[in-house]
Amino acid sequence: xxxxxxxxxxxxxxxxxxxxxxxxxxxxxxxxxxxxxxxxxxxxxxxxxxxxxxxxxxxxxxxxxxxxxxxxxxxxxxxxxxxxxxxxxxxxxxxxxxxxxxxxxxxxxxxxxxxxxxxxxxxxxxxxxxxxxxxxxxxxxxxxxxxxxxxxxxxxxxxxxxxxxxxxxxxxxxxxxxxxxxxxxxxxxxxxxxxxxxxxxxxxxxxxxxxxxxxxxxxxxxxxxxxxxxxxxxxxxxxxxxxxxxxxxxxxxxxxxxxxxxxxxxxxxxxxxxxxxxxxxxxxxxxxxxxxxxxxxxxxxxxxxxxxx
DNA sequence: CTAATCTAGTCTCGATCCCA
DNA sequence: TGGGATCGAGACTAGATTAG
Numbered sequence: 001x002x003x004x005x006x007x008x009x010x011x012x013x014x015x016x017x018x019x020x021x022x023x024x025x026x027x028x029x030x031x032x033x034x035x036x037x038x039x040x041x042x043x044x045x046x047x048x049x050x051x052x053x054x055x056x057x058x059x060x061x062x063x064x065x066x067x068x069x070x071x072x073x074x075x076x077x078x079x080x081x082x083x084x085x086x087x088x089x090x091x092x093x094x095x096x097x098x099x100x101x102x103x104x105x106x107x108x109x110x111x112x113x114x115x116x117x118x119x120x121x122x123x124x125x126x127x128x129x130x131x132x133x134x135x136x137x138x139x140x141x142x143x144x145x146x147x148x149x150x151x152x153x154x155x156x157x158x159x160x161x162x163x164x165x166x167x168x169x170x171x172x173x174x175x176x177x178x179x180x181x182x183x184x185x186x187x188x189x190x191x192x193x194x195x196x197x198x199x200x201x202x203x204x205x206x207x208x209x210x211x212x213x214x215x216x217x218x219x220x221x222x223x224x225x226x227x228x229x230x231x232x233x234x235x236x237x238x239x240x241x242x243x244x245x246x247x248x249x250x251x252x253x254x255x256x257x258x259x260x261x262x263x264x265x266x267x268x269x270x271x272x273x274x275x276x277x278x279x280x281x282x283x284x285x286x287x288x289x290x291x292x293x294x295x296x297x298x299x300x301x302x303x304x305x306x307x308x309x
Numbered sequence: 310c311t312a313a314t315c316t317a318g319t320c321t322c323g324a325t326c327c328c329a
Numbered sequence: 330t331g332g333g334a335t336c337g338a339g340a341c342t343a344g345a346t347t348a349g
Contacts, residue, residue, distance in 0.1 A: 174319090
């Protein structure tokens with residue numbers, strides 16, 4: 001009989017309040033948190049005690065753990081509460097991730113999320129960020145994992161602005177990063193850009209906005225990571241239906257129909273034949289960095305509704 | 310278990326830019 | 330033109346992580 005609560009589920013669901021909370025965890029700590037987030041089921045009405053063995057944890061996190069390592073990580077994790085600002089901007093909530101962890105004689109680990117997290121993890125009010133654990137796990141930097149979640153929140157919108165100071169607060173970066181922007185850029189911004197593009201379903205880039213000489217805002221651009229032509233076509237058919245993809249050299253706008261076929265969105269409404277559609281898809285994929293539909297930060301209504309749910 | 314490697318954080322240096 | 334702030338690169342340290 002298996003007692004493990006670390007099932008094959010790979011999705012984590014958390015409130016935007018948690019994603020945007022202020023906290024800094026090491027990679028090991030954040031991996032423990034994310035692992036246990038996958039144990040929470042959508043239909044759960046309350047937290048239960050989650051139980052698993054070291055083997056389960058190793059299998060799930062794809063790395064080795066020993067009891068001392070685990071104990072040290074948990075102790076450190078318990079000493080790092082979440083700082084959740086109230087949406088009004090005035091108040092705040094300080095809450096621990098877990099209320100207890102237990103490692104018994106039989107090697108079974110039992111843990112319990114803090115009750116106060118219930119509105120942020122189970123009966124979530126407002127925006128939810130659903131992320132695939134398998135994308136988060138391979139990223140080596142904890143900042144990359146945080147940045148991924150922060151950007152994932154806005155993936156349907158296509159861009160996100162950060163005030164540099166606020167972002168540094170959210171990530172709780174050390175003073176050296178605050179006083180040295182270049183260090184912050186190198187270790188946090190560029191590192192997470194690289195990691196996210198390499199490991200996750202998002203493809204991101206950023207530009208700096210300056211006030212005088214000082215960089216005060218970062219604008220991230222977010223779109224789905226289409227490494228293969230196949231994924232690219234699936235993505236366009238899903239999210240960019242009847243949106244101008246690009247204009248041909250002679251000025252005709254091209255769109256993708258609900259049926260997934262490319263057509264000229266002019267008076268003719270002519271659908272491209274199979275051969276030229278194939279060539280056009282390949283061209284679109286090769287030139288995906290330049291496409292109009294990605295440049296204009298498309299906000300489609302359906303995505304916005306989902307986001308506001 | 311130890312050694313090698315990686316990561317985070319701090320510090321220094323000269324170059325560059327803004328503004329008075 | 331010069332002071333002050335910022336930039337970018339690199340050296341260094343402590344600590345964490347991984348490989349053998």
